Amino acid sequence: MKDKGHFPDFRFPPILKKLKRGPQIILPKDLGVIVSYAGIGRNSIVIDAGTGSGFAAVFLGNIAKKVYTYEIRPDFAEFAKKNIIRSGLDNLVLRQKDVFKGVKEKADLIMLDLPNAEKIFRSKFNLAEGGYIVSYLPNFEQVKKFVEAARKKNFETFTIEVMVRELMFREFTRPQTKGLMHTAYLTFAKKQVVQRPIQNVKKK
Amino acid sequence: MKDKGHFPDFRFPPILKKLKRGPQIILPKDLGVIVSYAGIGRNSIVIDAGTGSGFAAVFLGNIAKKVYTYEIRPDFAEFAKKNIIRSGLDNLVLRQKDVFKGVKEKADLIMLDLPNAEKIFRSKFNLAEGGYIVSYLPNFEQVKKFVEAARKKNFETFTIEVMVRELMFREFTRPQTKGLMHTAYLTFAKKQVVQRPIQNVKKK
Amino acid sequence: MKDKGHFPDFRFPPILKKLKRGPQIILPKDLGVIVSYAGIGRNSIVIDAGTGSGFAAVFLGNIAKKVYTYEIRPDFAEFAKKNIIRSGLDNLVLRQKDVFKGVKEKADLIMLDLPNAEKIFRSKFNLAEGGYIVSYLPNFEQVKKFVEAARKKNFETFTIEVMVRELMFREFTRPQTKGLMHTAYLTFAKKQVVQRPIQNVKKK
Amino acid sequence: MKDKGHFPDFRFPPILKKLKRGPQIILPKDLGVIVSYAGIGRNSIVIDAGTGSGFAAVFLGNIAKKVYTYEIRPDFAEFAKKNIIRSGLDNLVLRQKDVFKGVKEKADLIMLDLPNAEKIFRSKFNLAEGGYIVSYLPNFEQVKKFVEAARKKNFETFTIEVMVRELMFREFTRPQTKGLMHTAYLTFAKKQVVQRPIQNVKKK
Numbered sequence: 087m088k089d090k091g092h093f094p095d096f097r098f099p100p101i102l103k104k105l106k107r108g109p110q111i112i113l114p115k116d117l118g119v120i121v122s123y124a125g126i127g128r129n130s131i132v133i134d135a136g137t138g139s140g141f142a143a144v145f146l147g148n149i150a151k152k153v154y155t156y157e158i159r160p161d162f163a164e165f166a167k168k169n170i171i172r173s174g175l176d177n178l179v180l181r182q183k184d185v186f187k188g189v190k191e192k193a194d195l196i197m198l199d200l201p202n203a204e205k206i207f208r209s210k211f212n213l214a215e216g217g218y219i220v221s222y223l224p225n226f227e228q229v230k231k232f233v234e235a236a237r238k239k240n241f242e243t244f245t246i247e248v249m250v251r252e253l254m255f256r257e258f259t260r261p262q263t264k265g266l267m268h269t270a271y272l273t274f275a276k277k278q279v280v281q282r283p284i285q286n287v288k289k290k
Numbered sequence: 291m292k293d294k295g296h297f298p299d300f301r302f303p304p305i306l307k308k309l310k311r312g313p314q315i316i317l318p319k320d321l322g323v324i325v326s327y328a329g330i331g332r333n334s335i336v337i338d339a340g341t342g343s344g345f346a347a348v349f350l351g352n353i354a355k356k357v358y359t360y361e362i363r364p365d366f367a368e369f370a371k372k373n374i375i376r377s378g379l380d381n382l383v384l385r386q387k388d389v390f391k392g393v394k395e396k397a398d399l400i401m402l403d404l405p406n407a408e409k410i411f412r413s414k415f416n417l418a419e420g421g422y423i424v425s426y427l428p429n430f431e432q433v434k435k436f437v438e439a440a441r442k443k444n445f446e447t448f449t450i451e452v453m454v455r456e457l458m459f460r461e462f463t464r465p466q467t468k469g470l471m472h473t474a475y476l477t478f479a480k481k482q483v484v485q486r487p488i489q490n491v492k493k494k
Numbered sequence: 495m496k497d498k499g500h501f502p503d504f505r506f507p508p509i510l511k512k513l514k515r516g517p518q519i520i521l522p523k524d525l526g527v528i529v530s531y532a533g534i535g536r537n538s539i540v541i542d543a544g545t546g547s548g549f550a551a552v553f554l555g556n557i558a559k560k561v562y563t564y565e566i567r568p569d570f571a572e573f574a575k576k577n578i579i580r581s582g583l584d585n586l587v588l589r590q591k592d593v594f595k596g597v598k599e600k601a602d603l604i605m606l607d608l609p610n611a612e613k614i615f616r617s618k619f620n621l622a623e624g625g626y627i628v629s630y631l632p633n634f635e636q637v638k639k640f641v642e643a644a645r646k647k648n649f650e651t652f653t654i655e656v657m658v659r660e661l662m663f664r665e666f667t668r669p670q671t672k673g674l675m676h677t678a679y680l681t682f683a684k685k686q687v688v689q690r691p692i693q694n695v696k697k698k
Numbered sequence: 699m700k701d702k703g704h705f706p707d708f709r710f711p712p713i714l715k716k717l718k719r720g721p722q723i724i725l726p727k728d729l730g731v732i733v734s735y736a737g738i739g740r741n742s743i744v745i746d747a748g749t750g751s752g753f754a755a756v757f758l759g760n761i762a763k764k765v766y767t768y769e770i771r772p773d774f775a776e777f778a779k780k781n782i783i784r785s786g787l788d789n790l791v792l793r794q795k796d797v798f799k800g801v802k803e804k805a806d807l808i809m810l811d812l813p814n815a816e817k818i819f820r821s822k823f824n825l826a827e828g829g830y831i832v833s834y835l836p837n838f839e840q841v842k843k844f845v846e847a848a849r850k851k852n853f854e855t856f857t858i859e860v861m862v863r864e865l866m867f868r869e870f871t872r873p874q875t876k877g878l879m880h881t882a883y884l885t886f887a888k889k890q891v892v893q894r895p896i897q898n899v900k901k902k
Contacts, residue, residue: 099326100329100420114326115326115452117326118322119319119323119326119454121322121325121326122321122323122349123303123318123322124303125305128352128353128354148329148332149353150332151332224870225871225872226463227870227871229457243459244456245457245458245459246456247455247457247873248319248452248454249452250452252449253451255434258837258839259430259837259839260838260880261859261880264877264878265876265877266875267863267873267875267876267877268872268873268874429666429667429668430668431666432666455675455676462632462633462634462635462636463633463634464632464633467676468674468675471669471672472669505735505856507734507737509739510737522731523860525734526730526731526732526734527726527730527731527862529730529733529761530726533711533712533713533760534761535740536761536762553734556737556740557739557740557761558740637865638867638871641867652709652864653864653867654864654865655863656727656731657862658731658859658861659859660856660857661858661859662857663842663855663857
């Protein structure tokens with residue numbers, strides 16, 4: 087999403103301000119929640135695909151121990167490479183490769199900002215115990231496919247949307263008039279623990 | 291906020307699941323956005339006050355290099371101490387002290403979950419260049435006081451609220467019926483850069 | 495939805511306070527928006543199905559000239575009948591009949607709170623010029639079916655969700671903590687005017 | 699608010715499409731909820747101030763028995779007069795007068811879209827039993843003043859904000875990306891019934 091400065095939601099941390107905008111990016115509101123719900127920290131190994139502009143990779147690289155970022159398109163990979171250099175981070179490995187062709191690295195988080203994220207469940211990957219696969223998908227139909235593919239492989243999932251609204255303090259105080267109402271649904275998939283019965287979401 | 295399991299928003303990362311619930315905590319939806327908007331990462335130094343149950347300290351300690359957490363109440367400090375031990379983290383320093391009596395550590399983030407957070411602007415602190423003071427305040431009047439105190443000291447601020455809504459995939463798909471509509475407003479205060487004119491929020 | 499008094503969103507106008515709660519009802523937040531977006535007023539003829547507890551029929555009957563309300567289940571029709579008497583309104587006609595078997599009355603609004611609302615597009619009905627068919631459907635899949643069935647018959651549609659959040663004024667001021675995050679999606683279907691080209695929703 | 703067609707929220711009922719846009723208007727999302735929460739119907743008498751473009755007056759006139767609309771500014775009154783003629787309604791009385799100078803008509807609803815709406819509580823008015831004074835105020839500080847003035851005169855109040863989000867059905871389905879996040883807070887004030895103790899909002 088190109089930031090034309092209209093939306094106060096586009097408030098970027100210093101690490102991302104160093105980067106150039108290219109292909110659509112994941113915003114801090116969603117990146118932050120991915121980190122907090124998946125419990126990513128300074129010892130985490132993260133796989134990120136597709137790299138796109140490299141914003142998510144750099145954001146996650148600022149937190150995690152190591153980030154392997156996969157981008158199939160050479161032009162995006164080239165663009166991201168420059169952003170990675172701008173970031174000054176040295177724990178990012180950029181691979182111009184299809185993430186669905188298989189990834190060997192044992193990861194605590196596999197973050198997928200790709201249209202057919204559900205393909206991961208037919209791919210080879212190596213998720214650490216308690217690790218998450220997270221998809222960032224704007225459309226409802228995509229999320230449904232991802233959830234169904236995850237469940238078939240005995241992953242538990244939950245799906246959320248994150249809305250951020252700014253409160254403006256000027257002469258008077260009021261919420262922002264216009265803003266972002268939707269970016270994407272975040273789905274968290276976690277290997278189901280076998281010993282206990284499948285935990286159903288409470289009926290309401 | 292005591293989690294009685296009713297709200298799917300209470301989905302906790304592994305690091306927080308090890309802890310016991312005591313005084314009200316900041317939820318992952320807010321913690322994640324604090325981290326992402328303030329740009330906290332594995333090299334960051336964080337000051338957190340009040341410690342309360344220690345959830346925020348542990349969450350931030352999992353990400354940052356070092357967390358100094360201040361709690362004035364001995365009972366809370368005692369409770370938090372046990373949670374810190376449960377977390378297994380060794381980069382947390384708990385101080386049973388009033389954060390407003392002054393903190394020496396140079397920090398990238400001073401996170402305040404205290405009713406009178408605006409007192410920080412009359413206290414001694416040592417904020418790194420580009421660092422943030424962030425307040426977590428449920429009430430409108432508190433936020434206003436904080437914003438006004440910040441501006442008097444030439445801090446720029448922006449205030450947001452973060453809403454997370456779950457999408458339920460059962461026989462059919464729909465958003466969750468009931469849930470959390472408000473926890474607190476997050477205000478980010480940053481030292482204004484002197485060289486450029488005061489950046490006003492665009493009129494809309 | 496049974497009101498147990500927990501949610502300040504359940505604030506009812508005098509006309510509905512006279513009624514007894516039976517089967518799930520449509521809340522004022524959604525009823526009001528149906529009225530305003532469909533432009534219902536004191537000269538409007540409305541068809542409502544299924545009647546359920548009769549809340550929507552009574553609400554609409556308080557505004558419109560005439561309301562024909564259809565309920566297939568005898569027990570619900572019996573329950574609603576008593577509510578209609580309690581309301582004191584004399585412009586409501588209750589029919590214990592399947593609305594999809596065909597309705598003759600020319601209506602400005604056909605409001606469907608029924609699981610298979612899309613069946614209306616294969617039924618006989620008589621919509622006034624500029625009139626709306628509105629469905630109240632909680633699940634995504636139902637809405638999609640309704641939209642697709644409408645479009646096949648050259649109806650234009652738009653779908654909205656209405657969220658109401660209360661601001662609490664006590665010692666301090668803050669939004670309500672917990673509340674209703676979803677009731678149903680409202681879809682408005684309107685016969686496409688032939689003379690002008692199909693109006694596409696702006697790409698964003 | 700000028701409709702430039704960007705926001706799907708600006709979907710207007712036929713009665714309002716006849717009008718010309720002048721001074722800021724109240725949108726259907728808010729008008730509908732005012733009608734439904736205040737229980738306005740074909741027998742209601744409504745007072746509306748300030749008239750502005752006359753949208754609210756026409757909208758309410760389409761529903762209520764009679765609407766008296768007050769506008770202090772001659773230019774707005776002139777503009778609104780033409781819109782009232784365009785609407786074809788004959789139950790609207792436009793008064794170029796200050797509503798706070800006193801209104802004689804007994805009303806079921808006094809709707810105030812005026813910056814200092816709290817002045818009504820120091821004015822003369824004649825509210826029908828069970829009637830509502832409703833303010834439409836964008837800023838937090840204004841709402842607080844209104845609530846405090848209402849309570850001093852033994853009015854009960856509740857304040858809500860109404861958010862409408864569109865679900866887009868194109869190749870895929872997703873909520874609208876950008877849109878209206880805030881128009882105004884609606885506060886409903888109702889004369890407290892003396893016999894029963896003051897009903898407090900449940901503590902949560």
